[in-house]
Amino acid sequence: xxxxxxxxxxxxxxxxxxxxxxxxxxxxxxxxxxxxxxxxxxxxxxxxxxxxxxxxxxxxxxxxxxxxxxxxxxxxxxxxxxxxxxxxxxxxxxxxxxxxxxxxxxxxxxxxxxxxxxxxxxxxxxxxxxxxxxxxxxxxxxxxxxxxxxxxxxxxxxxxxxxxxxxxxxxxxxxxxxxxxxxxxxxxxxxxxxxxxxxxxxxxxxxxxxxxxxxxxxxxxxxxxxxxxxxxxxxxxxxxxxxxxxxxxxxxxxxxxxxxxxxxxxxxxxxxxxxxxxxx
Amino acid sequence: xxxxxxxxxxxxxxxxxxxxxxxxxxxxxxxxxxxxxxxxxxxxxxxxxxxxxxxxxxxxxxxxxxxxxxxxxxxxxxxxxxxxxxxxxxxxxxxxxxxxxxxxxxxxxxxxxxxxxxxxxxxxxxxxxxxxxxxxxxxxxxxxxxxxxxxxxxxxxxxxxxxxxxxxxxxxxxxxxxxxxxxxxxxxxxxxxxxxxxxxxxxxxxxxxxxxxxxxxxxxxxxxxxxxxxxxxxxxxxxxxxxxxxxxxxxxxxxxxxxxxxxxxxxxxxxxxxxxxxxxxxxxxxxxxxxxxxxxxxxxxxxxxx
Numbered sequence: 001x002x003x004x005x006x007x008x009x010x011x012x013x014x015x016x017x018x019x020x021x022x023x024x025x026x027x028x029x030x031x032x033x034x035x036x037x038x039x040x041x042x043x044x045x046x047x048x049x050x051x052x053x054x055x056x057x058x059x060x061x062x063x064x065x066x067x068x069x070x071x072x073x074x075x076x077x078x079x080x081x082x083x084x085x086x087x088x089x090x091x092x093x094x095x096x097x098x099x100x101x102x103x104x105x106x107x108x109x110x111x112x113x114x115x116x117x118x119x120x121x122x123x124x125x126x127x128x129x130x131x132x133x134x135x136x137x138x139x140x141x142x143x144x145x146x147x148x149x150x151x152x153x154x155x156x157x158x159x160x161x162x163x164x165x166x167x168x169x170x171x172x173x174x175x176x177x178x179x180x181x182x183x184x185x186x187x188x189x190x191x192x193x194x195x196x197x198x199x200x201x202x203x204x205x206x207x208x209x210x211x212x213x214x215x216x217x218x219x220x221x222x223x224x225x226x227x228x229x230x231x232x233x234x235x236x237x238x239x240x241x242x243x244x245x246x247x248x249x250x251x252x253x254x255x256x257x258x259x260x261x262x263x264x265x266x267x268x269x270x271x272x273x274x275x276x277x278x279x280x
Numbered sequence: 281x282x283x284x285x286x287x288x289x290x291x292x293x294x295x296x297x298x299x300x301x302x303x304x305x306x307x308x309x310x311x312x313x314x315x316x317x318x319x320x321x322x323x324x325x326x327x328x329x330x331x332x333x334x335x336x337x338x339x340x341x342x343x344x345x346x347x348x349x350x351x352x353x354x355x356x357x358x359x360x361x362x363x364x365x366x367x368x369x370x371x372x373x374x375x376x377x378x379x380x381x382x383x384x385x386x387x388x389x390x391x392x393x394x395x396x397x398x399x400x401x402x403x404x405x406x407x408x409x410x411x412x413x414x415x416x417x418x419x420x421x422x423x424x425x426x427x428x429x430x431x432x433x434x435x436x437x438x439x440x441x442x443x444x445x446x447x448x449x450x451x452x453x454x455x456x457x458x459x460x461x462x463x464x465x466x467x468x469x470x471x472x473x474x475x476x477x478x479x480x481x482x483x484x485x486x487x488x489x490x491x492x493x494x495x496x497x498x499x500x501x502x503x504x505x506x507x508x509x510x511x512x513x514x515x516x517x518x519x520x521x522x523x524x525x526x527x528x529x530x531x532x533x534x535x536x537x538x539x540x541x542x543x544x545x546x547x548x549x550x551x552x553x554x555x556x557x558x559x560x561x562x563x564x565x566x567x568x569x570x571x572x573x574x575x576x577x578x579x580x581x582x583x584x585x586x
Contacts, residue, residue: 016385016386016392020396020400023402023403024399024402024403026403026412026415026419027403027406029425030411030412030415045428046425046428046429046432091309091310094306094308094309095306095310097306098302098303098305098306102299102306103299104302104304105303106303106304107303107307110310113318114310114314117314117318119513119569120562121517121562122517123519123537123538123541123542123561124322124325124558125318125321126541126545126558127554127555128320128325128328129317129321130546131324131328132316132320132321148313148317150313151309151310151312151316152313181297182297182299183302186306211408213409213410213519213520213524214519214542229410229411233410235414236414236417248415251409251412251414252411255406255411258405258406259405262405266398
């Protein structure tokens with residue numbers, strides 16, 4: 001009986017691991033491809049181990065396009081992502097505090113609008129938003145890529161509100177008795193206690209913005225201002241033959257921060273998705 | 281003099297500490313953003329949908345319902361609707377069933393489970409990126425990895441992106457592959473189901489399948505509804521994958537709706553027409569979401585009712 005159970009257990013773990021390996025195979029294949037030469041990639045081999053382990057792809061890929069190296073592209077990505085993420089945390093925490101802790105006229109109305117924007121497909125407002133920025137002379141430029149993030153992101157507002165419900169209201173009351181204003185309650189009590197929700201927000205927003213393709217595609221036109229996601233696509237767009245090795249090399253590099261964050265903050269991410277839900 | 285100054289400042293501080301004011305101060309970013317980046321654009325979009333407008337033209341010429349009437353004669357539009365519906369109807373149920381299955385398998389109490397969940401989450405982690413879309417394109421290329429596997433197994437190789445009937449399937453498969461987020465949400469829901477339910481069922485002689493269909497599924501139904509709605513919406517908006525992997529081809533067989541809207545607006549500079557298209561999309565999506573919610577009372581089980 002015990003042997004049978006042990007066998008079942010081993011079988012279970014083997015099956016789950018094998019299947020997990022198949023799931024991440026494309027990613028592993030890309031990483032190994034970044035060390036293979038083009039002819040080896042194009043032959044479509046299953047092998048994850050390169051015949052000759054070469055780092056030349058990283059050298060050629062890093063050179064980028066028309067004199068702009070991937071240093072610039074990654075720097076641009078990091079800039080846009082950092083500013084947008086900072087804006088999201090700041091604005092979403094402010095807005096969620098007002099919705100969950102303060103009774104004011106119009107709260108229900110704005111809250112309903114917020115839920116509505118969560119369901120609103122981005123494509124409906126994409127074109128007029130572009131036209132507005134265009135008229136304001138902000139296209140091409142970074143402003144359209146970061147400005148909306150300073151106005152609160154519905155998904156994160158909702159998530160922070162749920163988290164705030166777990167912060168006891170007695171703390172607010174106590175602070176109020178001690179002479180703290182609503183502004184003080186936000187900055188001295190709610191914000192410090194909100195830390196786990198903020199970490200989750202930073203991670204998820206970082207991922208979304210780092211991967212974002214459509215925004216930079218619409219709003220950036222000079223190669224020097226491109227983000228990494230746009231630049232990687234350029235490998236496939238070039239008129240001559242696609243340099244798959246270099247493309248995979250830069251793709252791998254672009255995923256390094258994603259994996260690092262996942263490795264260190266896995267717990268926050270899983271909890272964040274589990275409690276509030278996450279699209280994608 | 282000093283007195284009036286003090287009253288002025290106390291009045292000011294009283295004003296700023298009034299709940300109505302505090303609320304609006306904190307909600308100001310959202311209110312500003314909602315008006316500027318959602319409300320005004322929606323109104324503009326509705327207006328432009330009835331005009332002939334392109335970037336650079338001075339005035340938007342009002343043309344009535346012409347854009348909408350043109351849509352129904354536009355072959356690419358009709359094809360893109362069909363293909364998008366095909367994409368959503370295949371990708372969403374497959375993704376959710378897969379997510380539920382994996383979440384269910386990974387409910388065992390074992391130290392490895394956390395590791396496994398992370399492993400299965402990796403595709404979702406990287407799947408939205410251009411990098412992985414480009415890899416996918418190469419995987420399904422004529423001499424790609426997928427065909428090598430097929431040939432090793434003794435099948436003919438398939439020209440995935442050359443065939444109108446088949447080109448959509450690599451995209452669907454890619455969507456299903458990214459089941460991680462739904463899986464984690466399901467896993468969180470599974471943890472909430474009291475183990476006493478299962479114990480009671482076991483005493484009554486229920487087998488594994490019965491307790492899955494009689495306990496797990498009903499208890500999870502609110503979460504299934506949530507995932508269904510969210511995944512349907514995001515599937516309708518799929519853009520990057522179609523843009524990067526197939527660019528809509530061959531012969532518009534993978535012209536997903538969002539890609540079509542993008543092309544009309546920014547490739548052909550037909551802003552008015554594209555706005556009309558995005559409004560049709562909004563209406564179709566709202567209808568489908570509404571249908572899901574309406575039918576949900578027949579299959580979503582809520583604790584309060586029984």
